[in-house]
Amino acid sequence: MIEVGATIPSHQFDINRALLKQYADASGDQNPIHQDEAFAKSVGLPDVIAHGMLTMALAGKYISDWAGGPQNVKEFSARFTKPVIVPEGKSVDLTVSATVIEVTGAGVRLEISATSAGVKVLGMAKAFVEQGN
Amino acid sequence: MLNPDSVGRTFAGVDVITVTQEEINSFAAVIGEKNTSVAPPTFSIRISLREFESILTKPEIGLNWTRLVHGDQKFELFRPIVAGDSLTTSATIENYKIAAGNEIVTVRSDLFSGAEKVLSSWSTLVVRA
Numbered sequence: 001m002i003e004v005g006a007t008i009p010s011h012q013f014d015i016n017r018a019l020l021k022q023y024a025d026a027s028g029d030q031n032p033i034h035q036d037e038a039f040a041k042s043v044g045l046p047d048v049i050a051h052g053m054l055t056m057a058l059a060g061k062y063i064s065d066w067a068g069g070p071q072n073v074k075e076f077s078a079r080f081t082k083p084v085i086v087p088e089g090k091s092v093d094l095t096v097s098a099t100v101i102e103v104t105g106a107g108v109r110l111e112i113s114a115t116s117a118g119v120k121v122l123g124m125a126k127a128f129v130e131q132g133n
Numbered sequence: 134m135l136n137p138d139s140v141g142r143t144f145a146g147v148d149v150i151t152v153t154q155e156e157i158n159s160f161a162a163v164i165g166e167k168n169t170s171v172a173p174p175t176f177s178i179r180i181s182l183r184e185f186e187s188i189l190t191k192p193e194i195g196l197n198w199t200r201l202v203h204g205d206q207k208f209e210l211f212r213p214i215v216a217g218d219s220l221t222t223s224a225t226i227e228n229y230k231i232a233a234g235n236e237i238v239t240v241r242s243d244l245f246s247g248a249e250k251v252l253s254s255w256s257t258l259v260v261r262a
Contacts (some may be wrong), residue, residue, distance in 0.1 A: 022163050028179050053175060061173065070171050070173050070213060074209070077206065078207075080202075124205070
């Protein structure tokens, strides 16, 4: 029985430059701010940043796992509040957790937390999933 | 600058997009998803973002794509996308405002399989001042 207020164990994903390149190819988003450090800095960013949609895709994997599969995710939304900064040769964390905020006959609404290096990177992140769990 | 007269306009996609197992596999591999019988929940951004770029950068609409960042994103998934789906698309410019010199545009993408709506998504895109 899932109740409002229940928390879902957190999961840590690792993000590095190779993953950004892999996501760029898989998503078609080849914006150089996600691959080219000199370019990123030239437009005022501190370093290469992860695609917001990569962050969201990873959070989506976390939700899919809890929901019993990607087919059970019915709504998913997030605001990209801070960039995930990905220095050369390093791996940075994306730490995702969630809390049940609503339970209906149709499914469960989750509020999602996502941080990198302790900084909140997704805001207003929510999902509605059918209960496959 | 985006042409404000374009707000409210809907653009039908030119092409029917056939989803392949290979592109689902590639997207799933990035996030470590082993279930590739359906597409991951955010897979459709691959279709929608390309469509938004082609529409919003038309000369008569005029958005500067090179200074773009993604503000927020929402998906409503009526059924999962699967390999072999032939999807038609439409994109609607729903909202536009300027705040602190930044242009903020919200675009909706609808994906259909025949008459069935498969997915709607909303992207808020910010052109930095």
